[in-house]
Amino acid sequence: MMVAASLGLLVVLAVQQTWAWQLGQQLGSGESTKAFLTAQSLIEQIAQDAANANPDAIALSGRCYLLxxxxxxxxxxxxKNRQVQRHTLAPHCPExxxxxxxxYHDIAVDELVMQLTPTAAAALLELALRAKSPRDDSYHAFKREVVLHVAR
Incomplete structure (x- = not known):
């Protein structure tokens, strides 16, 4: 089941990237397309990490989001400095x-927002990323929702 879902996600991402590349070629905005694909890749990586998060331990306040x-x-x-950063050994928000x-030369990230909505059996983690292409000032916004299951 997980393998099928992963393969399905890869197909969807490949189609989206192909579509974005073709659109960029048609419009002649290669830098905007590169920024779009970079932002899309960032939100997908964050969503993939979030999918394995323990909803009871998530901390979304402060200077960073702990998952x-x-x-x-x-x-x-x-x-930080208009860049998305990740820490892999972070019990708190270290310096x-x-x-x-x-x-920020490829994509200038304005905002990363995470919001957790808990329920009895699962939790919904909403992710939003807003970024700008630094060369042509086009903005890109992505939103993902990840259902998190409580460990039993």
């Missing part, structure tokens, strides 16, 4: 050890 995983890994995300997943 502890069911397998014990501790992930955190933040935006050092962050890895930039984007660069």
């Amino acid at each position: 502890p995983q069911h397998d014990g890994r501790l992930l955190a995300y933040r935006v 050092r050890g962050w890895q930039s997943l984007s660069h």
Whole structure:
């Protein structure tokens, strides 16, 4: 089931990227297309990490978003200097050890927002990313919703 879902997601992403590339070729906006694909890749990576998060341990307040995983890994995300950064050993929001997943010359991230809505059996984590292509000032916004299951 997980393999089929993963393959389906890969097909959808490939189709979206092909469509975006073709649109960029038609409009002659290669930089905007590159920014679009970079932003899309960022939100998909965050959504993939969020899918394995323990909803009871998620902390979304403060300077970064903490997404502890069911397998014990501790992930955190933040935006600093218009770049999305990830930390893989973050029980809190440390000052050092962050890895930039984007660069502001490719895509300038204005905002990353996460909101958790818990329910009895699961939780819904909403992700939103807004970014700008630094060369042509076009904006790109993405929203994903991830259903998180409570560990039993």
